[in-house]
Amino acid sequence: xxxxxxxxxxxxxxxxxxxxxxxxxxxxxxxxxxxxxxxxxxxxxxxxxxxxxxxxxxxxxxxxxxxxxxxxxxxxxxxxxxxxxxxxxxxxxxxxxxxxxxxxxxxxxxxxxxxxxxxxxxxxxxxxxxxxxxxxxxxxxxxxxxxxxxxxxxxxxxxxxxxxxxxxxxxxxxxxxxxxxxxxxxxxxxxxxxxxxxxxxxxxxxxxxxxxxxxxxxxxxxxxxxxxxxxxxxxxxxxxxxxxxxxxxxxxxxxxxxxxxxxxxxxxxxxxxxxxxxxxxxxxxxxxxxxxxxxxxxxxxxxxxxxxxxxxxxxxxxxxxxxxxxxxxxxxxxxxxxxxxxxxxxxxxxxxxxxxxxxxxxxxxxxxxxxxxxxxxxxxxxxxxxxxxxxxxxxxxxxxxxxxxxxxxxxxxxxxxxxxxxxxxxxxxxxxxxxxxxxxxxxxxxxxxxxxxxxxxxxxxxxxxxxxxxxxxxxxxxxxxxxxxxxxxxxxxxxxxxxxxxxxxxxxxxxxxxxxxxxxxxxxxxxxxxxxxxxxxxxxxxxxxxxxxxxxxxxxxxxxxxxxxxxxxxxxxxxxxxxxxxxxxxxxxxxxxxxxxxxxxxxxxxxxxxxxxxxxxxxxxxxxxxxxxxxxxxxxxxxxxxxxxxxxxxxxxxxxxxxxxxxxxxxxxxxxxxxxxxxxxxxxxxxxxxxxxxxxxxxxxxxxxxxxxxxxxxxxxxxxxxxxxxxxxxxxxxxxxxxxxxxxxxxxxxxxxxxxxxxxxxxxxxx
Amino acid sequence: xxxxxxxxxxxxxxxxxxxxxxxxxxxxxxxxxxxxxxxxxxxxxxxxxxxxxxxxxxxxxxxxxxxxxxxxxxxxxxxxxxxxxxxxxxxxxxxxxxxxxxxxxxxxxxxxxxxxxxxxxxxxxxxxxxxxxxxxxxxxxxxxxxxxxxx
Numbered sequence: 001x002x003x004x005x006x007x008x009x010x011x012x013x014x015x016x017x018x019x020x021x022x023x024x025x026x027x028x029x030x031x032x033x034x035x036x037x038x039x040x041x042x043x044x045x046x047x048x049x050x051x052x053x054x055x056x057x058x059x060x061x062x063x064x065x066x067x068x069x070x071x072x073x074x075x076x077x078x079x080x081x082x083x084x085x086x087x088x089x090x091x092x093x094x095x096x097x098x099x100x101x102x103x104x105x106x107x108x109x110x111x112x113x114x115x116x117x118x119x120x121x122x123x124x125x126x127x128x129x130x131x132x133x134x135x136x137x138x139x140x141x142x143x144x145x146x147x148x149x150x151x152x153x154x155x156x157x158x159x160x161x162x163x164x165x166x167x168x169x170x171x172x173x174x175x176x177x178x179x180x181x182x183x184x185x186x187x188x189x190x191x192x193x194x195x196x197x198x199x200x201x202x203x204x205x206x207x208x209x210x211x212x213x214x215x216x217x218x219x220x221x222x223x224x225x226x227x228x229x230x231x232x233x234x235x236x237x238x239x240x241x242x243x244x245x246x247x248x249x250x251x252x253x254x255x256x257x258x259x260x261x262x263x264x265x266x267x268x269x270x271x272x273x274x275x276x277x278x279x280x281x282x283x284x285x286x287x288x289x290x291x292x293x294x295x296x297x298x299x300x301x302x303x304x305x306x307x308x309x310x311x312x313x314x315x316x317x318x319x320x321x322x323x324x325x326x327x328x329x330x331x332x333x334x335x336x337x338x339x340x341x342x343x344x345x346x347x348x349x350x351x352x353x354x355x356x357x358x359x360x361x362x363x364x365x366x367x368x369x370x371x372x373x374x375x376x377x378x379x380x381x382x383x384x385x386x387x388x389x390x391x392x393x394x395x396x397x398x399x400x401x402x403x404x405x406x407x408x409x410x411x412x413x414x415x416x417x418x419x420x421x422x423x424x425x426x427x428x429x430x431x432x433x434x435x436x437x438x439x440x441x442x443x444x445x446x447x448x449x450x451x452x453x454x455x456x457x458x459x460x461x462x463x464x465x466x467x468x469x470x471x472x473x474x475x476x477x478x479x480x481x482x483x484x485x486x487x488x489x490x491x492x493x494x495x496x497x498x499x500x501x502x503x504x505x506x507x508x509x510x511x512x513x514x515x516x517x518x519x520x521x522x523x524x525x526x527x528x529x530x531x532x533x534x535x536x537x538x539x540x541x542x543x544x545x546x547x548x549x550x551x552x553x554x555x556x557x558x559x560x561x562x563x564x565x566x567x568x569x570x571x572x573x574x575x576x577x578x579x580x581x582x583x584x585x586x587x588x589x590x591x592x593x594x595x596x597x598x599x600x601x602x603x604x605x606x607x608x609x610x611x612x613x614x615x616x617x618x619x620x621x622x623x624x625x626x627x628x629x630x631x632x633x634x635x636x637x638x639x640x641x642x643x644x645x646x647x648x649x650x651x652x653x654x655x656x657x658x659x660x661x662x663x664x665x666x667x668x669x670x671x672x673x674x675x676x677x678x679x680x681x682x683x684x685x686x687x688x689x690x691x692x693x694x695x696x697x698x699x700x701x702x703x704x705x706x707x708x709x710x711x712x713x714x715x716x717x718x719x720x721x722x723x724x725x726x727x728x729x730x731x732x733x734x735x736x737x738x739x740x741x742x743x744x745x746x747x748x749x750x751x752x753x754x755x756x757x758x759x760x761x762x763x764x765x766x767x
Numbered sequence: 768x769x770x771x772x773x774x775x776x777x778x779x780x781x782x783x784x785x786x787x788x789x790x791x792x793x794x795x796x797x798x799x800x801x802x803x804x805x806x807x808x809x810x811x812x813x814x815x816x817x818x819x820x821x822x823x824x825x826x827x828x829x830x831x832x833x834x835x836x837x838x839x840x841x842x843x844x845x846x847x848x849x850x851x852x853x854x855x856x857x858x859x860x861x862x863x864x865x866x867x868x869x870x871x872x873x874x875x876x877x878x879x880x881x882x883x884x885x886x887x888x889x890x891x892x893x894x895x896x897x898x899x900x901x902x903x904x905x906x907x908x909x910x911x912x913x914x915x916x917x918x
Contacts, residue, residue: 008855015863016851016870018800018840025799112784198898200804200812200864250802250864251898282805498862498899654858661901662861689809689896697902698893 002510002517003717006654009503010522011248011496021248023220027206027277032061033111034265034278037104037118038288039096042130042358042682043144046094046103046123053120054106059113061272063121064105066092069267072234073149076259077325077363078223080473080534082153084416086165086324088145091234091263096125097144097322098358099682100287107268107276130358130682134294134319137163137355144322144356156328156416157353165324166354168331172408173347175300178311182302186384189298190376191748192731194291194319194676195669197365198694201250202285205265208275216243217266220250222257222495223535228527230259231266242266246525252497253666254364255290257537258325286687290363291676293330293354294319297376307390309342309399314373316352321361327354329415330362333369333467336419337618338377340407341465342399348409358682364537366663367727370466371670375749378462378732383745392736393433393442396463403427410615415538420471422615426712426720428646429463432622435644435706436461440624447740456631457639458741461624464728467616468721469540476545477531477610478552480509482560484597486590487519490552493533494545495525499723500655501541505549507651508716512553514577515589531608539721542651544613546716551609559607564592567601617712619647619720623664623729627737634757638668638734640702645725646710649718653707656722660705663726669695671731675750770833774798775842781829789815789824789832793839800840800867804896811895814868814875815839821875838874840867846874853912859904861897869895873909882917885910 051063069091077085108114129142145160152158157167224244232242261278268276302311320327335350385392411421448458479491496502506520564573568582673693677685686692711718804812813824816838876891
């Protein structure tokens, strides 16, 4: 049938053939060019801004500053409502809070003239002290959101007077007491860096008034419905007057969840009545969109001599940059999607502060805290094993979560509100570990080998879990209509950002309707036409949107049967995908639908389905790698990476495999190469592909991906999510492999060759 | 400045700004397969072939292309389709934004070296970035294509 088959992506061939598909491919030819004048200071107050010269240029049709845009405060995070992120941002603000923050928006008919106009805007700044080092931000004498009436929709531990975007604390059991009773207590501090998304397509937006005078925004967004809500409300436009369309997107990884250029372009169109478009430069993508939250994680583990882990205590300091987008929720995931891996503990504690600094805002990024927390947790498990002189795999197997078990954390820690209790009904971690050990030949290679050329090889492992949507919050829906030749339209709010979600959702509909996938025509992500969906984030599409499609398809079968009963006048009806049978009569679906729409008892058959999860079953995985280190230079090479993933039923094995491979390389990039580096004055040092090093095809070694046989009873066709989990294991697995090879424990990302060399030669620890 | 561009065999008269790059010109003329990924010739998404030479169109002045033969993915649809069959069979195109540039590099490579090894492919395509796929699937697809092509 259609599920668990490697069906090619429905849009794949068209994309490779270069068909117009992305936002800018559809921009009207006469769209005004919109550009943003950005702050040269990390923290400053605009004391005056003179746009008169710019406005004298005939080609310039609109200049926006904080003086002439709506003075509204909101969160750009692109989350559900009410948002769990603080309301701390404005369309344009008198205060600029990072180098690259928006100062003015210029729109004109010629790009050259827009550039000229930007140079003619005279801005006077009162430069303020900037906070770049996030470890100094809390209770700093400089306040980044001092002058604004920031607030949160409900308590998230937000306190602008302390530079605190959000904070959280919880304890299950009594951690200090448990630690006292442990044979071994190990504490360590880990640092993870700001990573840039570096998606292929820069953010871009086009806006225009359509023939019904409705404001249409076409955007490279992961969240069209959130964009409509946030833009319309803050521009004072009825939601009914705004349409948001997401065409194809050139990658997102979380970086396109938030509102970026949408406000500027929509406002230009609203004011001028003319179509407008903005394409971010690559520099803007690096400097003025999002990074991953950099973190300091203090982790304590308490265990008995036999390896039984009794307590875990995690304390996080997270850097949200200039605005608090995703501040709380990334923090929560850092704990909630890691600590339950070792659920047999007596007590577990988690607390964290998310602080403002004068750097690029941090936001959603694949892994969403889980990768940061995983680096700390899965490193410390190996450190504990070393201390106890135990095998790190054995210590994991002894303590890890298993099917039929739960963790109180699921109930206590949600994303903005309390979580939901969840029994783990599918968890094949034991199988995952066995698979990667076998495929990497762990027993032969562990812990290290010295090669004839003097290079050292070591292996390392890490386990991971993620979620499948946000239970009780994320909603998705689907509509199916039968067309007049017996094929179906599947209309979904779900947002395909290149992952292939349109394809897997069509597979699910085809499975239930018992028709080939090419009989399902998918249309998605258009707020006028498609039903509601929160969007592509939190690993929700397969599980949450998938369920809505399953329900809609089941309802369509019922609708067909119901019509058949009335049409043929009998209760004895059946449908098998090809034929509608009623008693002794039968009609092909093709003939039936043609008759239904053209000749007899005419009626359009439509069904719908919507879904909100009651749980977010975690996918699990084991990742193992072999690294080779040249002791003469410290050069680290990942020779091969092995991953075994439990994502329940694999809806499309090819697409799932590529999701895991792509995520692994992004994780390897974060571990070894990538870091958004800020100078002391707040300037992003590496703001281009020349200086920001994403892995290229020359950096990648063989990746061996395997999916274990697993079935999640609560999932659509047994499926769980797969989009994020692949990124989580590389930091710890590589750090563990480096330790096994060299005896050097690196607790700071990225792991640099020069740092490793320094440690190996001076026998000093880095932090 | 008035230029004549020979794009995929058709002649286009075009009035170009002195500092205009081919990427922008081609997109204005409707060749939307040519994508902008950066402005430092680092990503390969705007690759096209000019007079038989693979070039990043983001850094090639339009006026320099006067009377030159330009090939974009729109002009080699059947060649691209033959390779793309293997890409889509792996599911490796993902967001697809880097794919047209990637295809142009491959077509240029096969012109120069019809029987490359996978190592030669990796070297030739080193400048074609992809953030979705992890590259390994691309190499599997290319290896499968070459095997069929060469047999």
